[in-house]
Amino acid sequence: MDTTPSARATEARKSRHLDIALEDDVASHLDAGFSGVRLHHEALPECALEDIDLSARVFGHDLRAPILISSMTGGTERARAINHNLAIAAERAGVILALGSQRAALEDPSLLVTYRVRDVAPKVVLFANLGAVQFNYGVTIDDARHVVESIAADALYLHLNPLQEALQTDGDTNFRSLLPRIAALCRTLGVPVVAKSVGSGISVRTAARLLDAGVAAIDVAGAGGTSWARVEGRRSGDPRREALAETFAGWGYPTAEATRALRLAYPEAILVASGGVRSGIDVAKALALGANLAGIGLPFLAPATQSAQAVSEALGSVVEGFRIALFASGCRQPHELPGALYGRGSSETRIAESRTSTSNTST
Ligand SMILES: Cc1cc2nc3c(=O)[nH]c(=O)nc-3n(C[C@H](O)[C@H](O)[C@H](O)COP(=O)(O)O)c2cc1C
Numbered sequence: 001m002d003t004t005p006s007a008r009a010t011e012a013r014k015s016r017h018l019d020i021a022l023e024d025d026v027a028s029h030l031d032a033g034f035s036g037v038r039l040h041h042e043a044l045p046e047c048a049l050e051d052i053d054l055s056a057r058v059f060g061h062d063l064r065a066p067i068l069i070s071s072m073t074g075g076t077e078r079a080r081a082i083n084h085n086l087a088i089a090a091e092r093a094g095v096i097l098a099l100g101s102q103r104a105a106l107e108d109p110s111l112l113v114t115y116r117v118r119d120v121a122p123k124v125v126l127f128a129n130l131g132a133v134q135f136n137y138g139v140t141i142d143d144a145r146h147v148v149e150s151i152a153a154d155a156l157y158l159h160l161n162p163l164q165e166a167l168q169t170d171g172d173t174n175f176r177s178l179l180p181r182i183a184a185l186c187r188t189l190g191v192p193v194v195a196k197s198v199g200s201g202i203s204v205r206t207a208a209r210l211l212d213a214g215v216a217a218i219d220v221a222g223a224g225g226t227s228w229a230r231v232e233g234r235r236s237g238d239p240r241r242e243a244l245a246e247t248f249a250g251w252g253y254p255t256a257e258a259t260r261a262l263r264l265a266y267p268e269a270i271l272v273a274s275g276g277v278r279s280g281i282d283v284a285k286a287l288a289l290g291a292n293l294a295g296i297g298l299p300f301l302a303p304a305t306q307s308a309q310a311v312s313e314a315l316g317s318v319v320e321g322f323r324i325a326l327f328a329s330g331c332r333q334p335h336e337l338p339g340a341l342y343g344r345g346s347s348e349t350r351i352a353e354s355r356t357s358t359s360n361t362s363t
Pocket residue numbers: 017018021070071072073099100101129157158159196197198199221224225226274275276277295296297298299301
């Protein structure tokens with residue numbers, strides 16, 4: 001591919017991100033919080049495992065499971081193969097695929113092919129991706145429309161990554177007055193705009209501003225999975241910058257906590273929980289905490305460097321674990337999961353409390 005100097009720099013950055021994510025320990029120092037969440041165990045489910053229906057409907061699309069492969073890559077030849085493998089597996093499994101930031105393709109249209117997956121996955125529900133801050137660096141709403149249309153995407157992920165940009169040597173750190181631009185984008189784009197973090201989470205107050213601006217959904221993309229502070233620290237190759245980045249390795253809202261807080265604050269919002277979701281049980285816990293979808297990134301990256309079949313196997317294990325978690329918690333469908341949260345204030349505790357108070361009254 002013939003590329004411009006700035007596209008070559010973006011391509012080199014994207015390639016380095018893949019190497020670091022695949023080879024280095026860049027896990028957040030925070031736990032995503034799923035280990036502290038417990039689901040009810042149903043010893044008498046009164047249904048067969050095959051009766052469990054994992055299907056879900058989001059933005060008018062039918063999914064076979066409420067799972068999303070999180071945005072990861074694009075812009076390099078290697079990324080093209082990875083995106084193809086992810087797309088084939090996502091279409092087979094009936095889950096959503098989100099692509100990595102398409103900034104590289106705006107800088108150099110010849111890189112567009114590295115994001116195109118419709119030839120191998122014509123029906124997959126597909127999210128395009130752009131960094132919101134790019135609207136302060138020359139990207140226009142027409143560019144965003146092009147990003148969506150050029151890959152025939154069904155929605156646009158808008159990532160919000162101030163920490164990551166601040167830790168890059170030449171990061172794009174002008175986040176001034178972005179909200180009105182996001183609002184204008186939501187009004188005119190024509191497909192849903194989904195706001196996401198990149199591993200630090202989104203607070204209740206920030207979500208209020210984004211929802212008022214018209215975003216269709218929020219992905220908390222919380223802490224507990226891949227730490228972009230650590231990734232950028234490694235990439236810098238500068239020991240002082242890396243040490244500075246390491247001090248942010250525990251920054252952000254853990255995914256489980258952020259998901260719960262957003263669901264309590266916004267009962268009707270469409271929420272995605274991502275960041276440190278590592279199994280079908282985590283998917284079930286994320287939905288029990290109030291998410292409509294659970295997103296998983298890094299665990300699918302290594303399989304995607306091998307083949308679509310390797311991604312299908314990894315995805316299959318998550319889906320099967322999710323199915324068993326529903327069965328064993330007495331839920332036939334994902335929307336029943338919030339009723340299966342176990343612990344203080346859970347339906348189980350309330351039942352026990354009401355039985356105790358009834359028996360106390362009757363003696
Ligand atoms: C290698 C890699 C590249 C990523 N690139 C992007 C990106 O281009 N745009 C974006 O919004 N998020 C990006 N992310 C963040 C994920 O979409 C997501 O927010 C988070 O990493 C999911 O958590 P997990 O990796 O812990 O499962 C990337 C993550 C990884 C691991």
